Amino acid sequence: MTALAALEGMDRLTSGEALVAQNVAFAIMAITMVVAALRMVTTRNVVHAALYLVVVLAGVAGQFLLLGAEFVGVTQVMVYIGAIVVLFLFGIMLTKGSFGEDDGVSSEKRLMAGLVGLLVFGVMAAALVDSFEDAEVAREAPSTTAEVSDSIFSTYIVPFEAVSVLLLAALIGAIVVARKD
Amino acid sequence: MSALLTLAASASTAAHGAGDLALGITEGGNWFLRNVWLIPLLPALSFVAILFFGKRMPRGGSEIGIAAVGIAFVLALLTGAAWIDHRDNFHGEEVHAAVVVDEAHGAHGDDHGDDHGEGHGHASLAVHQTVTWFQTNGVEFTVGTLVDGPAVMMLLVVTLVSLLVHVYSTDYVAGDRRYTHFFAFLSLFSASMLLLVVSENTLQLLCAWELVGVCSFALIGHWWEEKPNSDAALKAFLTNRVGDMGLLVGVTILFFAAGAALPGTFGSFSIAETNALANSGALSHTALLVASCCLMAAVMSKSGQFFLHTWLPDAMAGPTPVSALIHAATMVVAGVFMIARMYGVFFEGFQIGGSSINLMAFIGGLTTIVGACLAFVQRDIKKVLAYSTISQLGYMVMALGVGAWTAAMFHLFTHAFFKACLFLGSGSVSHAVHSFDMKSDMGGLRKDMPHTYRTFMIGTIALAGLPPLAGFWSKDEILVGTGGWGLMGGTDANGAYTLMLGMGMLTAALTAAYMTRCVYLTFFGEFRGHGHPHESGPRITVPLWILAFLAVFAGFLNMPKGFQLAPKGLQERFGHFVEPVAGYFPAIHHARPSWSLAIVSTIVVLCGVGAAAWYYFVKVEAASKAAGTSLTELPNGPTTRWPLARMGHTLLANRYYLDHLYNGVVADGTKGPVARLANRINQDVIDRTVDLTGETAVKAGTIVYEKIDQLVVDGAVNASGRGSSGAGEELRKINSGKVQSYAAILFAAATVLAGVLIVIV
């Protein structure tokens, strides 16, 4: 929650100082996230990969706070780190024995994946730099949970209902797929 | 919705000014009419209760279902009584809708309501209650009830038949291993259908419609351990999905069409508003025609109209009480009811008034003949009845298509009783002989099962349409309503649908004949099965007698106007209370009844009975005596003697080859080629491309090696040749069957395409 505190303590700083503080926070988090993400996709130990994923997810939550999306940030922590990662750890535990370590990825495959990854990044980066050259994110104040909930239950009610149906379908689907019979 | 509606001071003083459309509905009325939502709620609650507590109850949950449906039936009776009072004595405020005034279309609310006969005035306002379900982007989605004549009639029919089916089932499925489950779904089935009939808007109707489909799936596949049963359930469900697409599209079209005519909103699901707008001419005819065709597709699948009817006979795989419920009160009549509900749209869309043929009438007429012919060649008693249902549903749709709305509703009403009676009777028979096969396991049952025999006979006569039983009155009204009969009355109909009159007449004869055959094979001759059949217990025979009673007397509820033998107070009571008179209901004409038509149609029916009786009761009986066994057809009957008859029989026995068409041509035809095409693309295009790239690279390498090697520096060329050869080998690996390689190609291709787009745009 340090980023949040930084955001709230910002009125005491001058605008220039606040900007510097925000950018420093961003840089630290971004570097950590990228490194953790890279380690996640390269480490041989599956459990370590899950822990690196936690770091990335926490970093994403931090970015949300930096962008003033407090509710989404908290949800990110609770749902992703609290639930989904635990689910992954269960998955790893239940499939233990097949892979203690994920080894022996052939170098050609890594090369191929790396090339595709770089290609994806190159195209996206070119498009982004081209389109949003100097656009500034200018958020006056963090959005409140009330605003988000109002929006969900009025403008976005139909997607909301669709998601609820999707969750039900996924629930049933997961049970059907994974049950023993 | 209330935001769109403006309450006029009083119905009598409200001027039908431009931009103000009377909907024919009111927010007031008797308590029972305003709180009709309790009726679907009760079986819905019973569904939940049975699911959770059913197994622990002493009778496996059936008592909850019977109690809930029983209370719902009592409530429906009270609602019916309230409606009879409301129909003539209510003088409350009418709801008006503000509409966009468009001079080109002339949207006025005053060009109807005059043709609805004398003395109706504005007394008959439908009772309309809504609550907001959710709202998004300024459009309110409501749920609510629209209670008028047809809704009340359906409430009564559904709750009554459902109650009798519940009672019957306690005996019929006794000892079944999914007894509780069965009753839970019976309750949900009834609840869905009740929700459908009181629906206030098309969205709610759509939800209820789908719920009905799901329940029918669960109940048809009740004994899903056997493959044919689960196949039948799937077939019913999937065939219905085809039509549901039509419903979805039709509802959407109507939503936006209504929105264009209403100020301040972009759409409306309200049935009353949509119909009233369609009647007033405020909606474009093209939109209505397209919407009607889409909705017609839904009706064709749900109500088993010709060429989407094939699921209905297969649905006989379900337990017999379910068949009775599906065919009499729920499910299949949902389509007919939907037409009746959206009649303003259909009436304008198909231009029913003043025409002599339209899609709905033609499909109905065709279905009624097709179904009746198929009923001749069935061995399975339930299938005879299933095809008979298809035929009778065709009758109803045809009646709606020719504008005989009241006759169609009346036929739905009477048909529910005698068809439920016949189905439950066939279940009673099969309960006794443990089979549905009329030819091998039945015959001569009239002595062993007197109650079933008598009730079945009553149902048969009612279905055949002999006076004075119920079927006669409703069938006769439909024939009159076609307007094709010019002799001694029988005029003033909406158009001159002579073709439909002929189709109806032909079906009347066919119906009488196949039912005679069915009765002979089941109850006459000598018993051909094994063991000793016994009459069923009172929980089966009592519902049979109640339904038989109704099959005899329900017809008197709507004796035609001007019928000299009936007191004036008893004429057209059903039409008076059931048919809506204003606002959302189109201005239909009522045909004058005709003595001559009634006599001719009766003679036609008698001819049908006579022909079949002569064949079975005289010829086959005599042949049986000669042969010493109980025969089911003549050894050298027409199908063996005349090739044309044999061909006809083969065509019918194969159900016009429709199933072959769907499975063989349509399903395999799309499945096969698509699979082959995919394989072809995989094998020839992708594989070939990859291989070709590899080969070209190798070849290029070889050429480079062979030609240039001689001329230029050896080492460099060697390396290049190996390199390209290696590239070829690498490219070959792409088609390895490994998902991740495919994913890589997918990602790379998508990214390249995105890059191209970025560069271009």
Added chain:
Amino acid sequence: MLLNQFLLLSAVLFSIGVYGVLARRNGVLVLMSIELILNAVNINLVAFGAFRATVGGEVFALFIIAVAAAEVGVGLAMVLLMYRNRRSIDLTAIDQLRG
């Protein structure tokens, strides 16, 4: 803060996720990489929401979190099924699609 710094971070994470999906042999790790991709998209959505000063972006990020939860549930169920059938969750061992 520039909008682009968030978008580029998201692009980096997305590409790393793509790499993970394509390179890892372990089914669970592939699912984790998909989560990475979804999170990258979420950063994008929230950043654009902040940029345009609406809550729409946040709402859709929430929807994506819900969808991700569903996806993980079904995905892990499939991995477990695969493990039960073949005693291995090695994706390279699955090559029934070979042409």
